[in-house]
Amino acid sequence: MSERSQFRLLAERRFAPFFGVQFLGALNDNVFKQALVILLAYQAASFTAMSSDTLQNLAQALFILPFLLFSATAGQLADKYEKSTLITITVTIELAVMAIGAVGLFTRDLTLLLVALFLAGTQSALFGPVKYAILPQHLRETELVGGNALVETGTSIAILLGMVLGGWMIARHWGVGAVAATTCALSLAGIVLSRFIPRSPAPSPDLTISWNPLGETLRILRFTAGNRTVFLSILGISWFWFYGALLVTQFPNLTKNILAGDETMVTTLLVVFSIGVGAGSLLCERLSAHKVELGLVPFGSIGLTVFGLDLAFAASGEPSQGRVLLDLLLLGVFGGFYIVPLNALVQIRSEPTHRSRIIAGNNVLNALFMVAAAGLAIGLFAAGLTIPQLFLVGAIMNAAVALYIYTLVPEFLMRFMVWILIHTVYRLRKTGLERIPEEGPAIIVSNHVSYVDALVITAACRRPIRWVMDHRIFAVPFLSFFFRTVRAIPIAPSKEDPALLERAYDTIAKELADGELVGIFPEGRLTSDGEMNEFRGGIMRILQRTPVPVVPVALSGLWESLFARNRAKLRHMAKLFPRVRLAVGETFAPATVSPEGLRSAVLELRGDWK
Numbered sequence: 055m056s057e058r059s060q061f062r063l064l065a066e067r068r069f070a071p072f073f074g075v076q077f078l079g080a081l082n083d084n085v086f087k088q089a090l091v092i093l094l095a096y097q098a099a100s101f102t103a104m105s106s107d108t109l110q111n112l113a114q115a116l117f118i119l120p121f122l123l124f125s126a127t128a129g130q131l132a133d134k135y136e137k138s139t140l141i142t143i144t145v146t147i148e149l150a151v152m153a154i155g156a157v158g159l160f161t162r163d164l165t166l167l168l169v170a171l172f173l174a175g176t177q178s179a180l181f182g183p184v185k186y187a188i189l190p191q192h193l194r195e196t197e198l199v200g201g202n203a204l205v206e207t208g209t210s211i212a213i214l215l216g217m218v219l220g221g222w223m224i225a226r227h228w229g230v231g232a233v234a235a236t237t238c239a240l241s242l243a244g245i246v247l248s249r250f251i252p253r254s255p256a257p258s259p260d261l262t263i264s265w266n267p268l269g270e271t272l273r274i275l276r277f278t279a280g281n282r283t284v285f286l287s288i289l290g291i292s293w294f295w296f297y298g299a300l301l302v303t304q305f306p307n308l309t310k311n312i313l314a315g316d317e318t319m320v321t322t323l324l325v326v327f328s329i330g331v332g333a334g335s336l337l338c339e340r341l342s343a344h345k346v347e348l349g350l351v352p353f354g355s356i357g358l359t360v361f362g363l364d365l366a367f368a369a370s371g372e373p374s375q376g377r378v379l380l381d382l383l384l385l386g387v388f389g390g391f392y393i394v395p396l397n398a399l400v401q402i403r404s405e406p407t408h409r410s411r412i413i414a415g416n417n418v419l420n421a422l423f424m425v426a427a428a429g430l431a432i433g434l435f436a437a438g439l440t441i442p443q444l445f446l447v448g449a450i451m452n453a454a455v456a457l458y459i460y461t462l463v464p465e466f467l468m469r470f471m472v473w474i475l476i477h478t479v480y481r482l483r484k485t486g487l488e489r490i491p492e493e494g495p496a497i498i499v500s501n502h503v504s505y506v507d508a509l510v511i512t513a514a515c516r517r518p519i520r521w522v523m524d525h526r527i528f529a530v531p532f533l534s535f536f537f538r539t540v541r542a543i544p545i546a547p548s549k550e551d552p553a554l555l556e557r558a559y560d561t562i563a564k565e566l567a568d569g570e571l572v573g574i575f576p577e578g579r580l581t582s583d584g585e586m587n588e589f590r591g592g593i594m595r596i597l598q599r600t601p602v603p604v605v606p607v608a609l610s611g612l613w614e615s616l617f618a619r620n621r622a623k624l625r626h627m628a629k630l631f632p633r634v635r636l637a638v639g640e641t642f643a644p645a646t647v648s649p650e651g652l653r654s655a656v657l658e659l660r661g662d663w664k
Contacts, residue, residue, distance in 0.1 A: 060200030060339050068192040069201060073208055075141060076185060078247065079148060082240040084216025086155050087117075089224040089233045090167055092308055092320065107325040116427040118169055118299075120176035121421030125183070126270035127263070127416025130375030132183040133407065137254035142203035144181045145248050149241035151177055151216070156234030157592045169234035182417045187410040190378040190401045191254045198398045199342050203335045206394055210332035210386075214325045257407045274415040277408060284403045286462065287396045288416045290351065293455050294393050296423035297358065300448045301365075301385070302327065302429060304441050312373050312441060319375075326379050330386020337387070338394040341473070345516050346398045348463050355456035359390025362449030369442040425523060464539045469512060475514035476506075480611075484514050486638030490605055492516070493567040496641070497578025499593065500607040500655050501586050502575035504617040507609055511573065512540075513551045514636050519573040520565045525554055543572070559595065576649060584613040584620065584656055589649035601644035605653055610635040 063069040090113070129387040158166035185205075193201045219236065223229040262412040264270040279378045300542035305323045309315040315322075329374045338350060350612060361384045368377035380420035434444050460467060476482060490496070498519055501512060521542045528537050537544075543556035543565070565572050574596075593604070611634040613620050637659040642652065 060197070060204055063193070063197065063201060063204060068252055069204075071247055071252075072188060072192075073142070073204060074247045075145060075244050076205060076253065077208045077212045078244040079145065079178075079181065079238050080212035081216045081219075081242070082148065082152065082237050083178070084213045085220040085223075085233060085240070086152065088172065088220030088321065088324075088642070089159070089229070089423060090155075090171065092221055092224050100496065112428075113168065113171060115425050116172045117175040117340045118421045118424045120172060120423070121179045121182070121417050122271075123267055124179045125414040125417040125421070125624050126178055126267050126274055126411075128180045128417075129183040129274060129306055130261060130263050130270065131180075132187055132410030132414070133256065133258040134263065135256050135259075136252040137184050137188045137256075138248065141181070141188075141251055142185050142245060142248040144177055144184070144230075144246040145241060146173075147177045147180065149238060149245065152234075152237035154239050156238065159230045159234055179417060179421075179451060182519045183410040183414045186397065186401060186413045186416075188251075188254050190406070190409065192252065194634035195402060196345070199346060199399055200339045200395065202394050202398045202401075203390075206335035206390060206397075207332040210328040214328040214332075215326045217328070219319050221318065223261075225318075225585060232463065233629065240423055241481065254447065257409065261585060271415070271418055274411050278412050278415040280305040284400055287399045287403075288412075288419055290459065291393065291396050291400070292390065292419040293424040293452075294396075295420045295516060296427045297452050298361075298389065299424040299427040301362070301445065303428065304444065306348045308369060308441050313367055313375055313378065315375075317543065323379070326459040327382045327386045327612070330383040331390045331393075332386075333469070334387035334390020335394050335641055336390075338391060341391075341470075342395065345567075346395050346402060347470060348399070348466035349468070349473070350395050351541075352456065352459045352463060352467040353470055354388045355452065355459050356391030356458050358385060358392060359449055359453045359456050361388065362445060362452055363384045366446035366449060369445060373442075384583070435552065437625050447662045453595065465541060468536060468539050469518060472509050476510055480510070480632060482510065482514060483633065483635045484638075485619045487514060487516070487638070489641060490515055490517070490571070490602065491641075492662045493569065495569050495600070495602040496571055497566070497596065497602060497604045498571055498575050498607055499589075499604060499652055499656065500573070500646050501609055501626060501660060502577045502580050503584070503609050503612040504580065504619075506615070507575065507612065508573060508637075509634060510609060510612070510634060511607060515571070517571050518564075519571045521573040522575075524561065525551065563600050566596075566602050576652065579655050580619050580620050581613075584618075585651065586660070589653040591649055593647065593649060603644065604642040604652065606639040606642070606655040606659060608635075608637045608639070608661075610637075610660050 065071060066496075079176055127135065136489070149168055154173065155167065155170035157163075158170050189198060189201050189205070220233060223232040223236070228231070264273075280286060302318070302324070306320050309319045309323060313319060334354075337345075341347065341350060361381045365378060365381040365385065368374050368381055400413065400416060431444060434447065482516070490498070497516075500507060500512065507526075508519075508523070518540070521540070522545050523537065523542050525544040525546040528534060528542060542555065543558055543561050546554040548555050562572050576593055578590050578592075579586040579587065581587060597604070611632060612618055615632060615634075639655050639659045
């Protein structure tokens with residue numbers, strides 16, 4: 055799939071009608087919610103004696119509560135019945151909800167408006183499991199990151215447009231009627247578009263529905279917890295919604311009480327945040343190379359912490375509107391990095407027959423975390439904290455979560471940082487990468503031109519590689535932490551440390567037995583003249599113990615780089631962003647491998663360009 059292929063999905067029936075329904079639904083929700091939020095923030099006194107801060111968080115909790123009550127049932131329905139029909143039904147429910155909301159707006163009846171908000175949450179709870187479970191049925195695994203990125207981006211754009219439209223209309227004297235007409239019209243358009251969604255066969259048509267929401271919710275959560283990868287991903291997604299709700303719910307009162315802005319400023323804050331999420335989501339496809347790149351998750355969590363802290367300081371003392379807007383934009387970008395890979399991972403790793411119910415369990419936990427965020431905000435406000443102090447508490451909590459995520463996937467973060475570094479410093483041209491197996495054990499062999507050879511190959515390869523490296527380099531202070539994190543394998547000559555040599559071979563055998571890729575440089579040392587040295591026989595000892603495929607790789611263009619042993623390299627330092635070529639050759643079966651044959655293959659791949 056090419057880098058632009060995620061946008062081609064928008065022209066295909068297997069994705070486009072669903073995307074349209076999702077877009078219109080998100081747009082509709084936000085036209086209504088933004089109109090209601092503005093009314094409650096700026097005209098709360100005409101509705102109730104309740105404080106504006108408390109009312110904002112109560113409204114948030116009412117919207118989230120249905121996810122706790124109805125997600126389990128929604129997940130069962132999505133696994134049992136055909137999904138395109140369920141989507142049409144949920145959009146029809148949305149039309150009824152918007153009609154109730156319209157009556158509430160016309161009559162200025164707070165109770166009716168809050169009922170409509172609760173029912174809108176109910177409709178979203180019913181739609182959620184269908185929304186994310188339908189994607190793996192129509193998209194290939196290599197398209198899931200792009201598909202999820204488009205959904206997240208489309209949702210962000212819809213939120214942006216909805217907030218602008220809802221906020222702009224409700225601020226006008228004729229706004230109530232416009233909001234009512236717009237929301238009902240969007241629901242009708244969604245119903246029509248839903249009829250074009252391809253049919254999605256039910257994965258569990260014989261499922262018996264349990265109507266006990268509490269019992270079924272607990273059952274789903276227990277089942278989900280049985281898959282550690284999926285469960286941890288869901289906890290990560292839920293934390294994102296906790297942190298996001300803690301921030302976004304305060305925007306109206308942040309604008310009114312701290313930034314001294316009007317209704318338009320509230321919309322501006324939300325628009326900037328949404329733009330950030332959309333941009334970050336789209337960048338995920340490019341940065342992940344069409345795969346689920348877990349390194350984006352800790353990277354995203356670090357950004358959420360850094361800019362959350364800065365947001366707290368930007369809103370304190372003499373608040374800076376420009377700095378607040380920049381922080382919100384970057385929070386959105388890093389939020390996109392964080393959430394898209396986790397959503398795709400849940401879809402890929404969930405059992406197809408239980409996927410909708412697992413996503414329902416995800417929605418339940420999301421709801422619990424968001425309700426907890428509302429409860430925490432109400433409690434902290436009652437304790438006398440200000441909005442900037444609330445942001446500070448949230449960022450500190452997120453720092454702890456970011457640290458925990460790093461302990462779970464440190465290697466993935468390191469690999470992603472290597473990807474950024476190599477693609478920033480070099481113009482990397484790659485050929486034959488499809489020859490590196492997607493799964494199963496194999497040995498990667500390459501010529502050794504510079505100290506960054508392993509980093510270049512790691513940045514190009516979709517899979518982690520366990521590199522075998524000189525024990526002296528492995529022990530270099532500061533760098534040793536990186537090498538241990540990426541699980542490099544230190545090795546020494548037998549005359550220096552025969553025990554370490556044996557441990558290295560034992561580790562290599564174990565990694566290959568576990569289905570990993572192992573990378574070696576058979577020359578055993580860097581080239582001193584740009585030409586390839588003879589390949590040593592260590593590869594044969596590895597294959598005698600663990601016969602696996604061997605993939606030759608050739609690097610070109612690094613001889614003139616700063617990290618080679620080329621004495622004339624300083625003459626070439628004026629070259630910015632040098633071009634580097636990585637070529638992958640045909641795989642050798644274990645029985646056909648010889649050091650001479652591998653060297654010839656790498657030499658042919660490299661050609662005359664050092």
